Amino acid sequence: MKFKNKIMTAIVSICMLAFILPMAVSAADNADSSDKNTITCYVRAEQDDGTILPYTKVTMNKDEVPSFQSYKIKNAPDDADYITPLHILLQALTDKGMTDELATVDIGSSGWITDMFGWGMDQLWCLNGIDAPTVSAKYKAKDGDKYTFYQAAGNWGAGYGYPGYGFFGEYGPGQDYTPYSAIETDDVTTGVGSxxxxxxRYTSSMHTPQYGPCNNEDGAYTMIFVGKNGADKVTDEDYREDIEVDKDGKFKxxxxKPGTYVVSGRYYNNDNTRGACNAYCKVTVTMPEAVTAVIDKISAIGDVTLESEDAIKEARTAYDALTDAQKELVSNKNVLEKAETTLKELKDAKDADDAKVAATPKSITLSNTRYIYNGxxxxxxxxxxxxxxxxxxGYTVxxxxxxxxxxxxxxxxxxxxDYNGTKTKTFKIAPKSVTVKSLKATKKRFDVKWSKQTTQVTGYQVQYSTDKNFVKAVKNxxxxxxxxxxxxxKNLKSKKVYYVRVRTYTTIKYNGEQMNLHSDWSKVKKVTVK
Incomplete structure (x- = not known):
């Protein structure tokens, strides 16, 4: 048992690296090896307790093919100068330092390996989802090949059912020696609650398409196992009694909860012993978009203020629209409830403050904020x-x-x-305006004259532009x-029309700072420069 546990620990380590990868069907008998100098294949194994393990990636260089004899395996095939399926298996074990434990392995024919991994039972291997014809060295591995080694549940012909290869998916064209091949469904995505x-299905030793045995008349049946969220293998503890498989091998x-689950199909013989037609696939379960949207709306509320009311109401409306099952998936529902409580407290406090300051001055306005000087x-x-x-x-001015x-x-x-404190407002008295008395143009210049205004006036400002609205090209x-x-x-452009206006300004001091107050502009005059 100690030896067996050591072997199984290593196998689990090499096989848990990746889930099934879809690959094209490989050529078999007398087919050429890949043109690539280095090829990559995938190996997986089934434990003797029925646990299905993922594929592990194996890379080998064609120029460094090892000798079969160096592994000390009984009935090892003749050495080959190219990569074979057996090389791929042995390389996977070599990567984990297990080749010293393989002296008891006996290589047979028709795809059988006896006592592989120290399990004490016959092992069958499949190439790309179909039964492999042999383990002899004449079959060449190809880039992307997938090899599955699993327990045969007893010796061939002992009445334990079909020692075939189980899989999830459909059938496609096979190799020269079989008309069918498995097209696996190895990664499915669905939503929570859907x-x-x-x-x-499985491929039998007769190389004919089969569905998974479903409580058929011979007594064979299929059981479905669903692994725990995040698990990378399925064990007997994960059986789901509520799942029924129909006569075509289909089930729902x-x-x-969202996450990643491993689903396994198990074939059981008519004597209630486990058959070899096991398989698994990965199911990725995503959160429904409606639930994700609610979670995002709640997260977007942030720190609660009185301005958060619309965001809180929107999140609540979206949450209430979910089904009861979907509501259970909203992980931050407590954030929404806390935000609603905080908002109510803020609104209650504001109402109380409003009641206290109902008579407090809200606005102060003056009847006029700008006058024209009239003495x-x-x-x-x-x-x-x-x-x-x-x-x-209730105030003085x-x-x-x-x-x-x-x-x-x-x-x-x-x-x-009932009131307290002081408030200030300001108003201005602007200087009187002037009128333009004359505007004359000569070559590239014009002369402007305006009425004189000296009372409460410091000086004047002349403004001109080629834009009658004085929006652009304005000069002062x-x-x-x-x-x-x-x-x-001076220095104006010939043949151009200029618009001119004039206003007064007065320089004053306010709060210790000097500033200019301007009168209204005079009416605009225009002139064409010669």
Missing amino acids: DVELTY VSFD KVQKPQVTVKNAKGEVIK KYAGNCKNVGKYKVTLTFKG KKITKNSVVTKTV
Whole structure:
């Protein structure tokens, strides 16, 4: 038993590297080896407890083919200078240092190997899903070949059923010595809760297509085993009694959680002993798109604020639209519930605050924020409204002194009674404007003259452009003396129409900073430069 456990541990190690890889059917008797100097094949084995193991990748160089005799195997075939299926098997074992344990292996004919891996029972091997005719050296391995070694459940002819090769999938054209070959279904994708249909079949020793025995009249039957999520093999503990296989070898299976599962079909003989027609495939179960969408919506909520209400409502609506089974798959449902609780707390707190500050000033507006200088004191009316839009009183207004000159002025509101604190607003008194009295053009220049305005005015600004809307190509000329009322603009383009306007400006100080206040623009005049 200690020897057997050691062998099986190594076999499991080499066979768990990859799941079944679909490959093209290889040529057999008298076929040429691959033109590639290095070929890659795939080997898998079935344990004596019925566990189906994945294929392991084996790479060999044609220039380094070892001698069969070096393995000390009974009845080893004659050596060959090319790669054979037996080389592939032995190379897989060599990679794990197991060749010293193979002295008891006896190579027979018709695809049989006795006591392989120390199991004490006959082993049968298949090439690319069909029975191999022999293990002799005349059969050449080819790049991409797949070899399956499995227990034959007893000696040939002992009445234990068909020692064939089980697989999931369909049949295709075979080799010269058999009309059929397995086209395996080795990787299926389905959604959580959705049925996926599989077909369990086998190729018998007579090389004829067969379906998996399904409680047939001879007493043979099929059992389906579903491995645990993430497992890479199937054991007898994984039998699913709720799965029925019909007369064509078809059955359906579904999964309630996302992940990767291994499904195995087992053939049992009429004496209730396990037959050799075992097979497995991988089923990848994905999350339904509707569930994924809900999970993403919940994750997108992030930190909850009052502005999160729309996102929370959208996530809740999407969650409520799921089926009961789908709702069980929403892993972050607690995040949604916590967000809803937090939002309610925030809204309740806001309502309480709103009730306390219903009379607090919401807006303060002035009846006018810009006046034109007329030598009189200017005091705009003040309107104050609360959060409900109601006009309120309960405050005093103070205007800055001398609100008649050109300048910028503060209006200070001091609240009292149920209100408190102070607020300020500002308004401006702008200088008077001027009019353009004349606009004359000469060669590449024009002369402009405007009315004189010296009261509360520092100077003037002349603006001109080829765009009548003064959006582009705008130029400005500044006149810093209020006594100057003409300006000549030179270096203009001939035959071009220019639009001209003028305004005044006054330089003031506000809060210690110097700034300019401008009058309205004069009416626009146009002129064509010669």
